[in-house]
Amino acid sequence: MNVADSELVEGLLQNQGYSPSQSLETADVIFVNTCSIREHAEEKVHSQLGRYHLIKKRKPEVLIGVLGCMAQSLKDDILENKPFVDIVLGPDSYRKLPEFLNRKQTIRNNQVDTKLSKFEVYDDLFPSRREGINAWISIMRGCDKFCTFCIVPFTRGRERSRSVEGIVREAKQALDEGFVEITLLGQNVNSYSHEGNDFHDLLEAVAKVHGIKRIRYTSPHPQDMTDPLLDVMASHQNICNSIHLPLQSGSDHVLKRMNRTYGKSHFIDLAQRIREKLPRVGISTDIIVGFPGETEKDFLETIDVMKTLRFDSAFQFKYSPRRGTKASEYEDQVPEKEKQSRLAEIIELQKLHTLERNETFVGSVEPVLVEKESKRSTTQWAGRTDSNKWVIFDKGNTSLKEIVPVEIKEAKGVSLHGKCIKKSEAA
């Protein structure tokens, strides 16, 4: 989401005649687009700001701005302790950027706007995108779910969706610019709703745009995972066979305190129904360990769901208390050491499951989108299956952006290795 927002800001600035600088040292203006989701993300911003402060000491004319989610929480800190920051803009205030930059030439005070909007979706702004494979398209903003651990509803405000027409227009434009894959984005992507159109209506409209090779979306909430959505996924070849389904916890007790609105057995049934409707679908998840009050027994319930479902991959986190959220006030916080050992345990377990799932692909032929050169070798490509697994294979006669058949030979670590069996042009 932050990459997409940065592209939006870049587009906005380019419209005003600004251009991206090649390095921090030569920049006239430096922005950091921030994330508040966990403490670690915030720490990274503080250390970046330390670096920018040094630049500002050497070049006082450089303007420094803090954008995005942390603007809200940093506002007071900045006004009090970080006078070197010139501009603070929350996620709904990016349009103010050109005005603030102009005003900053004459006014010395910090320029701050962190108001959240019920309407802002930046429907008319085109992001400036860099690479040519995947275009992120933000389709809705904000979240109304209020999971008790999560800061997003506070930093990003209420849910609001863009028009189907605006999104389709942006998809066509991305296609014209050479992008072949679209990823629809939202904090709560499948609770998209605009003038009677639900997420599955939007997904179908995008799937029908001629020429888009692949469509992905993230991140959905299990509560909004409907049968019509699975039907649309099953009936369009260009919608990838991959679903991110955040579990968070396998314990009913913890899920209730998280306000996740589903229980363990509902989640398992849902994942199994997804696998029935979409054979060979890749299912990834998010898991939090050490949520307040999580006992050893609760933790074992999470392990149990992992073992029952065997996710293809998972993002795993230690619970990080966020100021202002309900869970941060719960009194039964789990000790850091316990969180750490639970995290290590699920990371090891997930590694086994990822390998096990990947091994089921060995021997099959997968359509792989050629996305980039492999990090290990200049003679090999890296690309993804539509179930979202990375595959490494010799380049042969294939080029970037092509979807090619690759015979999977081996599952190693988190990726697959294969051999492209595309017939040569002459044959």
Ligand code: 5AD
């Ligand atoms: N602590 C740890 N993980 C969190 N997430 C969101 N808030 C927190 C938090 N306070 C995780 C959830 C979510 C993912 C994007 O980040 O798993 O799905």
Ligand code: SF4
């Ligand atoms: Fe946060 Fe996602 Fe829950 Fe919304 S649905 S509160 S973004 S974890």
